[in-house]
Amino acid sequence: MSVGDxxxxxxxxxxAGLDEVNFxxxxxxxxxxxxxxxxxxxxxxxxxxxxxxxxxxxLLGIEMFWVREQSRAEGWGSRILHAAEEEARRRGCDRAxxxxxxxxxxxxxxxxxxxxxxxxxxxxxGHQDVHMFKELS
Numbered sequence: 001m002s003v004g005d006x007x008x009x010x011x012x013x014x015x016a017g018l019d020e021v022n023f024x025x026x027x028x029x030x031x032x033x034x035x036x037x038x039x040x041x042x043x044x045x046x047x048x049x050x051x052x053x054x055x056x057x058x059l060l061g062i063e064m065f066w067v068r069e070q071s072r073a074e075g076w077g078s079r080i081l082h083a084a085e086e087e088a089r090r091r092g093c094d095r096a097x098x099x100x101x102x103x104x105x106x107x108x109x110x111x112x113x114x115x116x117x118x119x120x121x122x123x124x125x126g127h128q129d130v131h132m133f134k135e136l137s
Contacts, residue, residue, distance in 0.1 A: 028057040034091065036060070038083045040076055049076050051084045060088035060136070062098035065105075077105075081112055089136055099131045106130040 023029055033056045040048040049067030053060060062084065067076045085096060098114065100106045101123055106116070114132035123129055 026057055032057050036084060036087060036091075038080045038087070040080060042071075049080055051080050053084060055088050055091045055093050058093050058095060060085065060093045060096040062096065065098075077108060078112065081109075085134075085136055094135065094137045096134045096136055097132070099129050101129055102127045106132065109134075 019030065034054065036053045036055055037050065039050040042048050047068070048071045051062060051065045053062040065080070067080065088096060098109055100109060103125070109132050114134040116130055117133045118131045120129040120131070
């Protein structure tokens with residue numbers, strides 16, 4: 001047994017092993033999995049914000065979403081989220097899932113139609129991870 005930092009070889013094998021279980025259980029294939037990103041640059045080529053996620057079996061999963069502080073009042077968050085949801089619909093998705101720490105943006109997602117489905121306790125600083133879901137149809 002070995003214990004240490006991130007192990008790319010182990011991660012690849014774990015992912016492949018999980019695929020062997022997940023695809024038959026969900027009726028999906030590797031072809032159903034795709035990465036999704038939305039990126040906004042300003043006139044100087046600097047990142048205003050963006051979103052990284054995936055689509056799989058009709059589900060949009062949002063992994064990371066950030067908009068720089070000085071651009072948050074300009075509506076970029078809503079536009080980026082809308083673009084990701086539209087691309088997910090184009091790919092055949094009818095639902096979306098995301099989690100957001102209580103000090104991040106659960107209210108933002110709720111204002112965009114996401115509803116809370118649960119929480120993970122024990123986030124450092126006394127915070128929680130809020131899990132949310134939205135039907136895209």
